[in-house]
Amino acid sequence: MGEDGPVTAAAQERPAPRLIATDLDGTLLRDDKSVSERTVAALAAAEAAGIEVFFVTGRPARWMDVVSEHVHGHGLAICANGAAVVDLHGGRRFVEVRALARPAALQVVEALRTVAPHSSFAVETTTGINYEPAYPPFYMDPGATVATAEKLLREQTDEDSAPVLKLLAHHPELSPDDFLELARSAAGEFATITRSSPTALLEISGPGVSKASTLAHCCAERGISPEEVVAFGDMPNDVEMLTWAGTSYAMGNAHPAVLAAASGRTVANNEDGVAVVIEQILAARTA
Incomplete structure (x- = not known):
C-alpha cells in the first residue's frame, strides 16, 4: 500500500x-x-x-x-x-x-412498456438526441424533437435517417439494478442492455454491441x-x-x-x- x-x-x-x-x-x-x-x-x-x-x-x-x-x-x-x-x-x-435497428428499438420499447409501466425513452442518433415529454431533464437539448418513442422511431426508416446509436430508458420508481434485470429479461433478445448512471437509466444498443x-x-x-x-x-x-x-x-x-x-x-x-x-x-x- x-x-x-x-x-x-x-x-x-x-x-x-x-x-x-x-x-x-x-x-x-x-x-x-x-x-x-x-x-x-x-x-x-x-x-x-x-x-x-x-x-x-x-x-x-x-x-x-x-x-x-x-x-x-x-x-x-x-x-x-x-x-x-x-x-x-x-x-x-x-x-x-x-447502429441499433429501429424495428428492434421499437420491440424494446413495447416490451418495457408492458413490464415496466411509466418508463420513458430517449433516442440518441448520430446527429443528436430526441426524447419523450416524460423523459427526465438530464441534459435537455433545445434542438431535440419531443414525441413518443414510437413516433420518433417510426418517423423515418433506417435507410433515410440518422443511425440510432442507442435507446435510453428511464424509470422513476425502480432501482437501477432491478430495472436492468427486468429489462434484460423482457427485451434482451432484441438488443444489448446495460447501465452506467446512478439512476434507473438504461442504455440500449444493437445486439452484440x-x-x-x-x-x-x-x-x-x-x-x-x-x-x-x-x-x-x-x-x-x-x-x-x-x-x-x-x-x-x-x-x-x-x-x-x-x-x-x-x-x-x-x-x-x-x-x-x-x-x-x-x-x-x-x-x-x-x-
Missing part, C-alpha cells in the same frame, strides 16, 4: 501493455468531470512510451470535448457503449457506426491481443470490457459487478486511480 492507497492486480506474466482502454465518468474523470493534471501527464507519458490510449465510454460523441484536448496521436474514442468509433480530431468524425466487442475489433485491426490491453472501469457497462482485457482494474468506487469482473483494483476516480496504475506500468518498464 502506497500513498495512493491499495492497488491490486491478479494478472501476472502478461506481455507488455500496448493499449490502455479507459472509461470516462467515474473512472478517468473526477466527480466534477475534470481531468486532473496528474492524469493528463500519465496519459501523455503512456503515449510517449508507445502505448495507445483509447477512451471507451457510454457518452455520445457530442460529449467528448472533456477529453479531446488530452488526446495525442490517433485521437480515437469508442463512444455510446461501442456503437460508434469517433475521431476526436477534426470535428468528432464518425469512423464506424454500429458493447464496449468490449468494439474494442476487440479495434484491437484486432491493430494486431493487438487482449493480453496486451489494460482496461479500467466502474459501472456495469464496463463489465464485458474488463472481462475481455488481459489486465483490468475496477476503480475503488466501482459497482460490485465491476469489482467481481476485474482482475485488479485501483483507488477511486477522485484519487486518480487510472494515473496511479499507468505510472506503475511505466515505472516497471524502466526498472
Whole structure:
C-alpha cells in the first residue's frame, strides 16, 4: 500500500501493455468531470512510451470535448457503449457506426412498456438526441424533437435517417439494478442492455454491441491481443470490457459487478486511480 492507497492486480506474466482502454465518468474523470493534471501527464507519458490510449465510454460523441484536448496521436474514442468509433480530431468524425435497428428499438420499447409501466425513452442518433415529454431533464437539448418513442422511431426508416446509436430508458420508481434485470429479461433478445448512471437509466444498443466487442475489433485491426490491453472501469457497462482485457482494474468506487469482473483494483476516480496504475506500468518498464 502506497500513498495512493491499495492497488491490486491478479494478472501476472502478461506481455507488455500496448493499449490502455479507459472509461470516462467515474473512472478517468473526477466527480466534477475534470481531468486532473496528474492524469493528463500519465496519459501523455503512456503515449510517449508507445502505448495507445483509447477512451471507451457510454457518452455520445457530442460529449467528448472533456477529453479531446488530452488526446495525442490517433485521437480515437469508442463512444455510446461501442456503437460508434469517433475521431476526436477534426470535428468528432464518425469512423464506424454500429447502429441499433429501429424495428428492434421499437420491440424494446413495447416490451418495457408492458413490464415496466411509466418508463420513458430517449433516442440518441448520430446527429443528436430526441426524447419523450416524460423523459427526465438530464441534459435537455433545445434542438431535440419531443414525441413518443414510437413516433420518433417510426418517423423515418433506417435507410433515410440518422443511425440510432442507442435507446435510453428511464424509470422513476425502480432501482437501477432491478430495472436492468427486468429489462434484460423482457427485451434482451432484441438488443444489448446495460447501465452506467446512478439512476434507473438504461442504455440500449444493437445486439452484440458493447464496449468490449468494439474494442476487440479495434484491437484486432491493430494486431493487438487482449493480453496486451489494460482496461479500467466502474459501472456495469464496463463489465464485458474488463472481462475481455488481459489486465483490468475496477476503480475503488466501482459497482460490485465491476469489482467481481476485474482482475485488479485501483483507488477511486477522485484519487486518480487510472494515473496511479499507468505510472506503475511505466515505472516497471524502466526498472
